[in-house]
Amino acid sequence: MLDVTGLRKTYRGRERDVEAVRDLTFRIAEGELACLVGPSGCGKTTLLKCVAGLLEPTSGTVRLGGRAVTGPPPDMAVVFQEYGRSLFPWLTVRGNVELPLKEKRLPRDRRRALVAEALEAVGLAGAGDRHPWELSGGMQQRVAIARAIAYEPRVLLMDEPFAAVDAQTRADLEDLIRALWRRFSMTVLFVTHDIDEAVYLGQRVLVLSSSPTVVHDDIAIDLPGERDQLTTRADPRFTELRARIYADIRHAKRGPAPGAATAGDGTARA
Numbered sequence: 001m002l003d004v005t006g007l008r009k010t011y012r013g014r015e016r017d018v019e020a021v022r023d024l025t026f027r028i029a030e031g032e033l034a035c036l037v038g039p040s041g042c043g044k045t046t047l048l049k050c051v052a053g054l055l056e057p058t059s060g061t062v063r064l065g066g067r068a069v070t071g072p073p074p075d076m077a078v079v080f081q082e083y084g085r086s087l088f089p090w091l092t093v094r095g096n097v098e099l100p101l102k103e104k105r106l107p108r109d110r111r112r113a114l115v116a117e118a119l120e121a122v123g124l125a126g127a128g129d130r131h132p133w134e135l136s137g138g139m140q141q142r143v144a145i146a147r148a149i150a151y152e153p154r155v156l157l158m159d160e161p162f163a164a165v166d167a168q169t170r171a172d173l174e175d176l177i178r179a180l181w182r183r184f185s186m187t188v189l190f191v192t193h194d195i196d197e198a199v200y201l202g203q204r205v206l207v208l209s210s211s212p213t214v215v216h217d218d219i220a221i222d223l224p225g226e227r228d229q230l231t232t233r234a235d236p237r238f239t240e241l242r243a244r245i246y247a248d249i250r251h252a253k254r255g256p257a258p259g260a261a262t263a264g265d266g267t268a269r270a
């Protein structure tokens, strides 16, 4: 579904250039939920922007369903961390969720049905007439998620979407993402700096090195598909995977290992 090959991004500056991403190669299969973790500043957002067609790579390619990404693809939705800036305050919740569907030129009845289904799916069926500024942070992020799923994307990209909400809300939103992923059969690429979150959510975790970034490790999360905040996090296997990724990230902070650029060849290792 998503094929990233030899992706490199160097920001050109007046004083100096910043090589943010050195060489990223990985594949995400259709319907997979993969998490990307890495040290702060390692280029996670840069990578996601390249995948979303919002930033042009210096070299390398991103392919979605076999087609090269050269601009925002029509079947992809992105949820950013800053929900406060991604919702339009003058539109109602319903208006925010409906806006991309208008851009898609869907008929009115279809738009209404999709908005209602998405708001129900995120537990905001009764909030359609409210404005974003009347809602809590967690509710606003639910609106952003509803907007993304109403769009019926084949691929959903999420860039640290829960970093700004409290721990309890975060746990609820994590469960929501897994439930939506199963219900709508999307391919999800979820960026986080939180190791526990990556293990809890993902079927697979890609560990990135420090910038200039390469894929440092690619780990299959062999936990049961039915996950629960209490039992999954208490599972000894959860602790093992978490410890392994923690050690990996410490190692990754030291920079790219020789030959590490090929770690994300699409075959996750448990």
Ligand SMILES: Nc1ncnc2c1ncn2[C@@H]1O[C@H](COP(=O)(O)OP(=O)(O)OP(=O)(O)O)[C@@H](O)[C@H]1O
Pocket: 011, 013, 018, 019, 020, 038, 039, 040, 041, 042, 043, 044, 045, 046, 047, 193, 211
């Ligand atoms: N527009 C830009 N111009 C120059 N350098 C940039 C730009 N955007 C990002 N960088 C640099 O590229 C590197 C990667 O940044 P990026 O924001 O992609 O990392 P990140 O992993 O998402 O960070 P964090 O975990 O802190 O959110 C950093 O060194 C950053 O300073």
